[in-house]
Amino acid sequence: MGESRDAAVAGAGPMIEATQVWKSFGRIEVIKGIDLTVQRGEVVCIIGPSGSGKSTFMRCINHLERIDAGRIYIDGELVGYREHDGRLYELKERTIARMRSEVGMVFQHFNLFGHLTALQNVTEAPIQVRGISREKARDEGLALLRRVGIAKWANSYPSQLSGGQQQRVAIARALAMSPKLILFDEPTSALDPELVDEVLAVMKELAKGGMTMVVVTHEMGFAKEVGDRVVFMDQGRIVEEGTPEQVLDNPQKDRTRAFLGKVLHHSRHDVAVDIGPGAANGTAT
Amino acid sequence: MDLKLRKEWPQPRAGQQGGEVPGAQAGPPDAHLQINARPVRHYGQWIAAVVITALIVMLAIAVYQNPYIDHGVIGQFLFAHLILAGLRVTIELTIISMAIGIVIGVVLGLFRQTSNVVLQKFAVLYIWAFRGTPLIVQILLWGNFGLLFRNLDLGIPFTHLIAFSVKTNSVVTVFVASILALALNEGAYMAEVVRGGILAVDRGQMDAAMSLGMTHGRAMRRIVIPQAIRVIIPPTGNELINLLKASALVSVIAGGDLLTVAEEIYSQNYRTLELLIVASLWYIAVVTVANIGQHYLEKRYRRSEADYLQKTHRA
Numbered sequence A: 001m002g003e004s005r006d007a008a009v010a011g012a013g014p015m016i017e018a019t020q021v022w023k024s025f026g027r028i029e030v031i032k033g034i035d036l037t038v039q040r041g042e043v044v045c046i047i048g049p050s051g052s053g054k055s056t057f058m059r060c061i062n063h064l065e066r067i068d069a070g071r072i073y074i075d076g077e078l079v080g081y082r083e084h085d086g087r088l089y090e091l092k093e094r095t096i097a098r099m100r101s102e103v104g105m106v107f108q109h110f111n112l113f114g115h116l117t118a119l120q121n122v123t124e125a126p127i128q129v130r131g132i133s134r135e136k137a138r139d140e141g142l143a144l145l146r147r148v149g150i151a152k153w154a155n156s157y158p159s160q161l162s163g164g165q166q167q168r169v170a171i172a173r174a175l176a177m178s179p180k181l182i183l184f185d186e187p188t189s190a191l192d193p194e195l196v197d198e199v200l201a202v203m204k205e206l207a208k209g210g211m212t213m214v215v216v217t218h219e220m221g222f223a224k225e226v227g228d229r230v231v232f233m234d235q236g237r238i239v240e241e242g243t244p245e246q247v248l249d250n251p252q253k254d255r256t257r258a259f260l261g262k263v264l265h266h267s268r269h270d271v272a273v274d275i276g277p278g279a280a281n282g283t284a285t
Numbered sequence B: 001m002d003l004k005l006r007k008e009w010p011q012p013r014a015g016q017q018g019g020e021v022p023g024a025q026a027g028p029p030d031a032h033l034q035i036n037a038r039p040v041r042h043y044g045q046w047i048a049a050v051v052i053t054a055l056i057v058m059l060a061i062a063v064y065q066n067p068y069i070d071h072g073v074i075g076q077f078l079f080a081h082l083i084l085a086g087l088r089v090t091i092e093l094t095i096i097s098m099a100i101g102i103v104i105g106v107v108l109g110l111f112r113q114t115s116n117v118v119l120q121k122f123a124v125l126y127i128w129a130f131r132g133t134p135l136i137v138q139i140l141l142w143g144n145f146g147l148l149f150r151n152l153d154l155g156i157p158f159t160h161l162i163a164f165s166v167k168t169n170s171v172v173t174v175f176v177a178s179i180l181a182l183a184l185n186e187g188a189y190m191a192e193v194v195r196g197g198i199l200a201v202d203r204g205q206m207d208a209a210m211s212l213g214m215t216h217g218r219a220m221r222r223i224v225i226p227q228a229i230r231v232i233i234p235p236t237g238n239e240l241i242n243l244l245k246a247s248a249l250v251s252v253i254a255g256g257d258l259l260t261v262a263e264e265i266y267s268q269n270y271r272t273l274e275l276l277i278v279a280s281l282w283y284i285a286v287v288t289v290a291n292i293g294q295h296y297l298e299k300r301y302r303r304s305e306a307d308y309l310q311k312t313h314r315a
Helices: A054-061 A093-101 A118-130 A134-147 A163-175 A193-208 A220-226 A244-249 A254-266 B043-064 B071-078 B081-113 B117-132 B135-143 B174-200 B203-211 B216-253 B258-269 B272-313
Strands: A016-025 A028-038 A043-047 A069-074 A081-084 A087-090 A103-106 A181-185 A212-216 A229-234 A237-242 B151-155 B162-167
Touching (some): A028 A054, A028 A237, A043 A054, A093 A103, A093 A118, A118 A134, A118 A163, A118 B216, A134 A163, A163 A181, A193 A220, A220 A244, A229 A254, A237 A254, B071 B272, B081 B117, B081 B174, B081 B258, B117 B174, B135 B174, B203 B216, B216 B272
Parallel strands (some): A103 A181
Antiparallel strands (some): A016 A028, A016 A069, A229 A237, B151 B162
16 A cells, blocks of 8 residues: 555556544544545445535545544645655645645535636636636636536526536536546535436536546435445444445445435435436536 | 416426416406405504604704704805815815725734734734724824824834934824824724625635635635625725714814814804704715715615525525
8 A cells, every 4th residue: 555655656546545534623523534545537425414524524635624633645645744754744835725726626505606607617716726828718618618518608607507507617617627536525415306417417427537536425326327336424434335236225234224214215316317318418408 | 267287397497497387367367356455554653653743843943943043154154165175174084094994904804814823813902902992082192192202213123223203293293193093993893894794705615716726815815805895895885984974073183174163163153053053964965975875885785695695595
């Protein structure tokens, strides 16, 4: 496992390697020793009840939260710190920002910049952070919006778009930085049911294209169809993990079974949904 | 009835909030179903209205017919040169102090948001000091600044080496002292308005900006503050109106504003009430104009804020 730590072999080892991650907020332990490895091109779905620490763990991956113990490596690079002669040094803000720019994140409540149009949302970071020219960013931005099916609304403001459209802009915005991987934090939980499919369609297309994805979700159908691995978290720990068939169809642990029993009872998407050919390039809706 | 029952509803176009159902008619079908009820009579309200109107009319008559008020004097001074000059000073003080106060407020607001503990504590201390003392006392202190520091020296601190020295009173005139007092005080209040505006911006905005690789500072400048400004503008308008009225306090150091002038005039001709009425009329006039502006400001910014909130949290 040691060789994956060497920055010189970035591109060879796992995309994410999290070891014994612990995180508390004050006196409340939220993450209690998580070990997780995500390979290049893998789609890992994290499921679990609220309060299990799933979202917090995601935020730890890109250092939006600081961990209290353990190590997280992204593509061989230690997150948040530099290790030298056995001591840890906090990284400068600019370095952390640079690392974050390589990790895309899509949020449950979209978090689109309300004062900017959809296209401006997508081009803002490439221009500001990467120094890409306005024209080039525009062209690439329009191409991305076309890819997620909303080129028509490039000049609309987030407040003029439906939730599904906003989330697709958010995905395009994350893609604009050409990230190595994308973290999805319950991307469809805040959407009306009829808008969920258009977002899932975009995510499926990304997965098929080989993007490394970590998705916190309740959409079991998505997990089955596209997920390479499912991880069940509860109370800050990983209870069970395996292929979707193993964890979702054949859970070994009682807690997993109990959780799935409650979730699948309510889910409309517990059967793989057939989207049809038009959805991935946005010709539906 | 024309209303058709449909088995399939037409798909709402994206962006619409579920459109009108085609084929539905406007208004109820039968006229006798129209609601035309006799409203509840509020007798208490009628009586209160009559009583209050009567009282106001009585007060107006008492003031108007008062033998001790000479209406001619009011007319004489309402547009007098001196009064208008004082009015101009009032407006100048207000605008200049407000401008400086906004800058101070923004700087302090940002200080409070940084991770630099020294800047943070300084901002807290400043706000505590300037909101903790009455404005009139601050004005008096600045007016007497020359008593504390006889000379203003420019040189190397903590030594006796002075390059440049000037008498305080020639630099810190009454006008300057008034502005210092009003601006520094306003800065403390604006700092809280700015802080409120920054806090009003959803935390997710900063999260998203940082996840895209922006540093905290860049995210603040490009993403948070532009959105905070919409929230900051209506209370800033209110602060301006308050400052307009508070500017009258500089009369305690003879700041040259409208009230100072009115006081100077009536100290000579003993027509106290008339001059105060003149000053009041001008204050009400200017504040009313400002209030109208504020009303439109609030309408414009409140509406977009409500719009924004409603639309981003519905899915």
